[in-house]
Amino acid sequence: MPNPTAAMLVIGDEILSGRTRDANMHHLAGELTQAGIDLKEVRVVSDDAPAITAAVKALADTYDTVFTSGGIGPTHDDITADCIAAAFGAAIDIRDDARVLLQAHYDRNGQELNAARLRMARIPDGATLIDNPVSVAPGFTLGHVHVMAGVPSVFRAMVASVLPTLTGGAPLLSRTLRVMRGEGDIAEPLGTFATEFADLSVGSYPFQKDGIYGSSIVLRANDPARLDSAMTALQQIFPE
Amino acid sequence: MPNPTAAMLVIGDEILSGRTRDANMHHLAGELTQAGIDLKEVRVVSDDAPAITAAVKALADTYDTVFTSGGIGPTHDDITADCIAAAFGAAIDIRDDARVLLQAHYDRNGQELNAARLRMARIPDGATLIDNPVSVAPGFTLGHVHVMAGVPSVFRAMVASVLPTLTGGAPLLSRTLRVMRGEGDIAEPLGTFATEFADLSVGSYPFQKDGIYGSSIVLRANDPARLDSAMTALQQIFPE
Missing domain, CATH: 3.40.980.10 (MoaB/Mog-like domain)
Known part of the structure; x- marks a missing residue:
């Protein structure tokens, strides 16, 4: 629901x-x-x-x-x-x-x-x-x-x-992966990932640190197990 | 205009x-x-x-x-x-x-x-x-x-x-009078003032400082002369 x-x-x-x-x-x-x-x-x-x-x-x-x-x-x-x-x-x-x-x-x-x-x-x-x-x-x-x-x-x-x-639903949980690459570099594989995990909200937020452009990728879902498996897949796409 | x-x-x-x-x-x-x-x-x-x-x-x-x-x-x-x-x-x-x-x-x-x-x-x-x-x-x-x-x-x-x-109008100017009385104390005379100066925006914003309740009265208008005369009238209602 x-x-x-x-x-x-x-x-x-x-x-x-x-x-x-x-x-x-x-x-x-x-x-x-x-x-x-x-x-x-x-x-x-x-x-x-x-x-x-x-x-x-x-x-x-x-x-x-x-x-x-x-x-x-x-x-x-x-x-x-x-x-x-x-x-x-x-x-x-x-x-x-x-x-x-x-x-x-x-x-x-x-x-x-x-x-x-x-x-x-x-x-x-x-x-x-x-x-x-x-x-x-x-x-x-x-x-x-x-x-x-x-x-x-x-x-x-x-x-x-x-x-x-108030009657709430399942809390919206989030996990963040910080990638030290600009959004333009990660956008294509991230788009493919977002299509595969279309049931999650997948956001990308650019940041700048010490002159380097990076991206915070934020996954949001109500189901913690689903969030964990998505995070595992994301870390394989963007290893440290 | x-x-x-x-x-x-x-x-x-x-x-x-x-x-x-x-x-x-x-x-x-x-x-x-x-x-x-x-x-x-x-x-x-x-x-x-x-x-x-x-x-x-x-x-x-x-x-x-x-x-x-x-x-x-x-x-x-x-x-x-x-x-x-x-x-x-x-x-x-x-x-x-x-x-x-x-x-x-x-x-x-x-x-x-x-x-x-x-x-x-x-x-x-x-x-x-x-x-x-x-x-x-x-x-x-x-x-x-x-x-x-x-x-x-x-x-x-x-x-x-x-x-x-962009084509702007006259900048919206504001003047603030801080009164060290709670909103409930000043609301009646302030309401009368706002009716007299209905062409101005007259806002009241409560604050708390050192345990005392005060009110910031904010007058907003495009016409500086009108703002000055309203401020003078306001200071007469709420002398220091």
Whole structure:
């Protein structure tokens, strides 16, 4: 059975303007690979309601699971929750379970749960909350869409909360052979190898070290035995 | 007149598997911002022909300029050029101008221009070559789509080759005010400010320093005078 598929939607002007370098995509990609869920597509859009709504619809229609990152804080530019609700035709308002979490948190810190902070309790009808052990304000899961914060430490904590609830397949395993020859030298025998092992993903990534061009050949598969036999065959083609 | 819009398509299994952390998106975002071209969307897809073709079509239909990154090397998994040709219904074959570049390069290095390396001379009909001062094998521009390498040093060199050929708008300028208060504290006055200065992009990004929560308020606009007056108003709302 093929692994379940996933997509990610990164939301935020700060990524597209070059102000911030996104870190969440790389983190989620690694976690999903280990969990046996195939990340197939990532989109990055700005803090623009029609763009967010259209992207989440397109991804939710295509993939088994969708993760979003960004836009669920208390400020005026945090519009993700409302966009997700709109995409699914769900009502959205301040929800008691989220409000209780926030109230307890701000009471502990002697801060006021003001109108802006209460926006973080806006949760679509039918959604379940995603635990946020870092800064309390929850994410949420609506259908197969998991809505999470953009701050990397919070995003990571929410991914850790969500992943155990998902059914993954066999983890995607990888083996790498570094060959100190340029891609142009190895491409022909590597192409023949990739045709013979068409059930594996066979990638080639050039690198440069001390002025010498080399290639990292990466084999990816779910079956460790198959990966071992492919690696053995590859090492015979490219002996040290 | 609004600035021209752009999108980016990052192609590669290695990004989606978490093996490699993409660096090209952040670089291009910064360059486009300086050039007065608004990066509106980024997509990341795997080395899968239907996915690449569909994504490049969708982005080319929507935005003024599209940049792609990855998949133009000599190995079997480098399928970007053929996918771009397919997306535009253009014929593709080894082209003499690209072949001449490669032949001279490999002659200089005493290497053979073999069949695999010749794949890098596959250029769609009607495309113009993008100079690659790092490793010679060219990118290409077909219509308003610029097809570039994924290796960061080569990608950057190709961006530098392409950008002067594009017509940008006014550079997007930004000013940042760091406020040592949490987003929940500043959200209400900041929302009022954003409504008053609705022609600017007003973003709020939380940070934590020495256990204190703060917010970076980022104003973005093309008009420096307008940015200055907005910054003055903002500093009055949030004095040091």
